[in-house]
Amino acid sequence: xxxxxxxxxxxxxxxxxxxxxxxxxxxxxxxxxxxxxxxxxxxxxxxxxxxxxxxxxxxxxxxxxxxxxxxxxxxxxxxxxxxxxxxxxxxxxxxxxxxxxxxxxxxxxxxxxxxxxxxxxxxxxxxxxxxxxxxxxxxxxxxxxxxxxxxxxxxxxxxxxxxxxxxxxxxxxxxxxxxxxxxxxxxxxxxxxxxxxxxxxxxxxxxxxxxxxxxxxxxxxxxxxxxxxxxxxxxxxxxxxxxxxxxxxxxxxxxxxxxxxxxxxxxxxxxxxxxxxxxxxxxxxxxxxxxxxxxxxxxxxxxxxxxxxxxxxxxxxxxxxxxxxxxxxxxxxxxxxxxxxxxxxxxxxxxxxxxxxxx
Numbered sequence: 001x002x003x004x005x006x007x008x009x010x011x012x013x014x015x016x017x018x019x020x021x022x023x024x025x026x027x028x029x030x031x032x033x034x035x036x037x038x039x040x041x042x043x044x045x046x047x048x049x050x051x052x053x054x055x056x057x058x059x060x061x062x063x064x065x066x067x068x069x070x071x072x073x074x075x076x077x078x079x080x081x082x083x084x085x086x087x088x089x090x091x092x093x094x095x096x097x098x099x100x101x102x103x104x105x106x107x108x109x110x111x112x113x114x115x116x117x118x119x120x121x122x123x124x125x126x127x128x129x130x131x132x133x134x135x136x137x138x139x140x141x142x143x144x145x146x147x148x149x150x151x152x153x154x155x156x157x158x159x160x161x162x163x164x165x166x167x168x169x170x171x172x173x174x175x176x177x178x179x180x181x182x183x184x185x186x187x188x189x190x191x192x193x194x195x196x197x198x199x200x201x202x203x204x205x206x207x208x209x210x211x212x213x214x215x216x217x218x219x220x221x222x223x224x225x226x227x228x229x230x231x232x233x234x235x236x237x238x239x240x241x242x243x244x245x246x247x248x249x250x251x252x253x254x255x256x257x258x259x260x261x262x263x264x265x266x267x268x269x270x271x272x273x274x275x276x277x278x279x280x281x282x283x284x285x286x287x288x289x290x291x292x293x294x295x296x297x298x299x300x301x302x303x304x305x306x307x308x309x310x311x312x313x314x315x316x317x318x319x320x321x322x323x324x325x326x327x328x329x330x331x332x333x334x335x336x337x338x339x340x341x342x343x344x345x346x347x348x349x350x351x352x353x354x355x356x357x358x359x
Contacts (some may be wrong), residue, residue, distance in 0.1 A: 094269025
């Protein structure tokens, strides 16, 4: 029996690609012939990490395709041609209305992605979802097949690498408070609401800075609007790192005093878990999959009121006992995402799909 994974793009370092590569190792350890096939393969990845989708041939009835769905692609409509069993891992797709004012191509791509999801309800016989929110999305789209929830496999050992020393020195030796958000610059992530919050917090604590860690490639129009907004508010100490090296990302996590997320649409949000790993207290607006991922940890905001959020930051930063309580809760939740635990859950779910046994 072959168990292969199929996706649109296998990138260097993004959450879906990391999950795919990690699952390949697990499937191989289970004793199955396995490989990854993709339409686009990042050239920075080691050779033979994946094969082009055109090379996916000679599948038999009992073979299995695991299809990762996270964007618009023709693959969703051609998946039915393969004469084998199929199931989907659903990573969610951002609603197109977030992108319409800034990037019509991105809006069209996500709209096509959602059409593809709806088409697949009659193609796949089983689904895994990254979160309860994603599972409900599939039910809302009319999926009646079995759906299990399985968090993304996160390679925590990567985070033990050496952080960039220059970034650490720059942002940890002056005693300022660092409010950090990690994630691409994108309208669904509502970086403008983080800026609004910082505007109020800066009045409470002038020795503070806001750092956005993430690329704005493809969302330059939105990035320009954010820059204009910062200037209109007369704010200083707002930093956009753009695309940076992994060692620098690690340094920003280590420098962070608070992780602030005001996003309005997330299918999982790996940076929340990364912040937990780095012992950074999380404050997040309760939308989409945020509460699922935090699992009762962190501080959930019931509104996106910037003044309320600023006051919560101030309380958290100045109350050491509260910080300890928040981090303790995050550590309890972090245990649910440990590699071995998620690995065993995936193995159990895959074996159940296959029908029991190793082969």
